[in-house]
Amino acid sequence: MTAANVNHVSDLCDLAPAYIRSIAPYLPGKPISELARELGLHPDKIIKLASNENPLGVSPLAMRAMQAALNDIARYPDGNGFELKAALARRYGVAMAQIVLGNGSNDLLNIAARAFLAPTFEAVYSQHAFAIYALEIQYTGAKGVQAPACEFAHDVNAMLAAVTPHTRMIFIANPNNPTGTLIAAAELHAFLYKVPRHVMVVLDEAYNEYIPEALRSDSIAWLAEFPNLIVTRTFSKAYGLAGLRVGYAFAHPDIADILNRVRQPFNVNSISLAAAAAGLDDHEFVRRSYDLNQTGMRQLITGLTRLGISHIPSAGNFVSIKVEDAAGVFQRLLKLGVIVRPIAAYEMPDYLRVSIGLESENARFLEALAQSLPA
Numbered sequence: 480m481t482a483a484n485v486n487h488v489s490d491l492c493d494l495a496p497a498y499i500r501s502i503a504p505y506l507p508g509k510p511i512s513e514l515a516r517e518l519g520l521h522p523d524k525i526i527k528l529a530s531n532e533n534p535l536g537v538s539p540l541a542m543r544a545m546q547a548a549l550n551d552i553a554r555y556p557d558g559n560g561f562e563l564k565a566a567l568a569r570r571y572g573v574a575m576a577q578i579v580l581g582n583g584s585n586d587l588l589n590i591a592a593r594a595f596l597a598p599t600f601e602a603v604y605s606q607h608a609f610a611i612y613a614l615e616i617q618y619t620g621a622k623g624v625q626a627p628a629c630e631f632a633h634d635v636n637a638m639l640a641a642v643t644p645h646t647r648m649i650f651i652a653n654p655n656n657p658t659g660t661l662i663a664a665a666e667l668h669a670f671l672y673k674v675p676r677h678v679m680v681v682l683d684e685a686y687n688e689y690i691p692e693a694l695r696s697d698s699i700a701w702l703a704e705f706p707n708l709i710v711t712r713t714f715s716k717a718y719g720l721a722g723l724r725v726g727y728a729f730a731h732p733d734i735a736d737i738l739n740r741v742r743q744p745f746n747v748n749s750i751s752l753a754a755a756a757a758g759l760d761d762h763e764f765v766r767r768s769y770d771l772n773q774t775g776m777r778q779l780i781t782g783l784t785r786l787g788i789s790h791i792p793s794a795g796n797f798v799s800i801k802v803e804d805a806a807g808v809f810q811r812l813l814k815l816g817v818i819v820r821p822i823a824a825y826e827m828p829d830y831l832r833v834s835i836g837l838e839s840e841n842a843r844f845l846e847a848l849a850q851s852l853p854a
C-alpha cells in the first residue's frame with residue numbers, strides 16, 4: 480500500500496459508530512524486547528515489573544502438559560473445555576454448567592459485556608478501576624458510568640448510587656488493579672444484597688490467589704444466593720500463564736449458558752487448556768508464588784519506607800507508589816533498564832505501579848529508584 484491511499488479513508492473510518500471511533504487504545508506494559516532495542520541492551524540486562532506477571536515463570540506441571548499437548552495441535556481444541564472444566568468443578572465444588580472459559584479473563588469481561596450490554600444501557604465501574612472495564616463497556620455502545628473512589632478504593636455505596644433503571648452491569652475488581660485495594664468480604668456481601676435484580680455484577684478476582692486466605696471473599700458460595708453474580712478468575716497471575724491467555728468465570732448455569740453462546744466456539748486453544756488443567760493442581764507452585772509475593776512485598780515496602788516513599792497498601796502482586804515527577808522517574812528507570820508502569824491514565828499521575836519480582840529484581844528496582852528520584 481502506498482502512502483497516498485493510506486491518507487484518504489476517513490470516510491471509511493466514519494462508517495464505524497462514534498462510540499467505536501472514540502475508543503482510546505489500551506497501553507500495555509512496555510515489552511522487554513522493545514526496551515532492549517531502544518537502549519541497545521541485552522534483554523537479560525532489563526527487568527520488567529510492569530505487568531504483574533509471575534516472576535517464578537511457569538508451573539513445571541503446566542509446562543509438561545503443554546509439551547504433551549503440542550503433539551495434537553493439528554486438531555481443533557475441545558470447544559467445551561471438558562478436562563479443564565472438570566478440574567475446576569472438582570476443585571471449587573461448582574457444576575460444570577456454571578463454568579465459562581475465556582482467552583484470558585479479559586475475554587470473559589468482553590463476553591459478559593457483549594451478553595448484557597447494548598446502546599441505551601449503562602454499566603458502572605469505579606474511578607481508578609482496571610481500565611479494561613471502560614473499554615469493554617464502550618465496545619458495546621453502552622454508557623460507562625464512573626463512580627468516585629474513596630482513597631483509591633472502590634466505594635460500593637457510590638457504585639450503588641450510580642445505578643439507574645438503565646444499568647445492566649457493575650464491574651468490581653477485588654483486589655483492584657492498579658490500586659491493590661481490597662473490599663472486605665462482609666462489605667462486598669452486603670453490597671450484593673443491595674444490587675437490584677436487573678443488574679449483573681462482574682466480580683473480577685484476578686489476584687485471588689495472592690490474597691491471604693483469611694481475607695478472601697467466599698465468592699463461589701455467594702453464587703447460590705445471587706444469580707446476577709459472575710465471578711472471573713485467571714491463570715495469568717499466580718499460575719504464571721499470562722502469555723497463554725486462559726481464564727474462567729463461574730455463574731448461575733442459565734447465565735453461564737448465555738455467556739457460552741456469546742463466546743467464540745474455540746476461544747481457548749488446546750495448549751492453554753492442557754496447561755491450565757495441569758497448573759490448577761500445582762498447589763506447590765501456587766504456594767511458592769504466594770510466599771514469594773508476600774516476602775517481596777515486605778522487601779519493597781521496607782525499601783520504599785527507607786526512601787521516604789508512600790504506597791497504597793495492596794492485596795495483589797504489585798504496589799502503587801507515590802513519587803514526585805512520576806513521568807520523569809519512569810523515564811529514568813527505563814534508562815537504567817527497569818520497566819514499571821505509569822498510571823496517569825488511571826487518574827493517578829503522581830503514581831507508578833510496580834509488580835513484585837524476585838528478591839534480586841526488587842532490590843535492583845529499589846536501587847534504580849533511589850537514583851531516579853528528583854533531587
Ligand SMILES: *Cc1c(COP(=O)(O)O)cnc(C)c1O
Pocket residue numbers: 531582583584585586609652655656683685712713714715716721724725726
Ligand atoms: C491482570 C488482570 C486480569 C487478568 O487478565 P487476563 O486476561 O486473565 O490475563 C483481570 N483483571 C484484572 C484487574 C487484572 O489486573
